[in-house]
Amino acid sequence: MRDGSPKTPIWKAIADALRSDLAEGRYCAGDKLPTEAALAERFGVNRHTVRHGVSVLVEEGLIRTRRGAGAFVATTPTDYPIGKRVRFHENLAAAGRRPQKRPLLLEERTATAAEAKVLGLLQGDLVCAYSGISLADGQPIAIFESLFPLDRLPGITSALRGAQGVTEALSSIGVSDYSRASTRLTAVRATATQALHLQISEGDPLLRSSGINVDETVQPVEYGRTWFAGDRVTLTLGGELDAKP
Structure with a gap:
């Protein structure tokens, strides 16, 4: 029988995992996150899915992206x-x-x-x-x-x-x-x-x-x-x- 319970979207699971990384101190303020390619390999998904998950943390103010430079953990000015x-x-x-x-x-x-x-x-x-x-x-x-x-x-x-x-x-x-x-x-x-x-x-x-x-x-x-x-x-x-x- 198939489990009829709803499953967490992969992009949301990626956002949750990265949020946990930040909370545990794996990445500190100002640190650069791994590249989209590296995160895609870590989670076994394509870059578009990774980008969707990262965008959630950007909206929350936890991560900032810089064009051509990558994603960084947001710092308090x-x-x-x-x-x-x-x-x-x-x-x-x-x-x-x-x-x-x-x-x-x-x-x-x-x-x-x-x-x-x-x-x-x-x-x-x-x-x-x-x-x-x-x-x-x-x-x-x-x-x-x-x-x-x-x-x-x-x-x-x-x-x-x-x-x-x-x-x-x-x-x-x-x-x-x-x-x-x-x-x-x-x-x-x-x-x-x-x-x-x-x-x-x-x-x-x-x-x-x-x-x-x-x-x-x-x-x-x-x-x-x-x-x-x-x-x-x-x-x-x-x-x-x-x-x-």
Whole structure:
């Protein structure tokens, strides 16, 4: 005799299995799931059935897909305060995340006309250019690029090379405190190279922050630009951000 009880659709069983994997910690926030081909082999079905099951978790907000990159376990966006004192390591630590920076470039070069104007320099003056990737719990969340005037900050290049971050580097050469004089936020799309560094797709949304930091004498000590992955960071503004870390 045949069992007349209704059977669970295969796509639903796949969704349930993947949901259990997430609950048991088999995949953590930010992890990439196996490819459709690998999941199809695991469950003994075709890719269309796998895609149907994964789409259920996407609708539930448990998984996010990126065109050309695959499916990833959704992460909770990191709150990142923007105020008079912006400190990368302190901001992430306060959000319960592990901060890390991966340098890409550290060099001394001549400032462009636009850079000199922003930093209050003469065209042709030297700056230290520092760029890299900011990570939270090992996941890239932003690309940063900072410029420092060498005439005001002798030794900054060596200090950055040996420090964990900008605050520590500036402190080591005598800049005990600095604050944000201005900030500008703009929505942009990721270029191919930015997408590669951030492990996202080209054209994905980014939040670009441009800011000038000044020392206690109100002299510019840093001009920085940061491109945040739009789905991984929530920029917050508020009076409490002016509190000194």
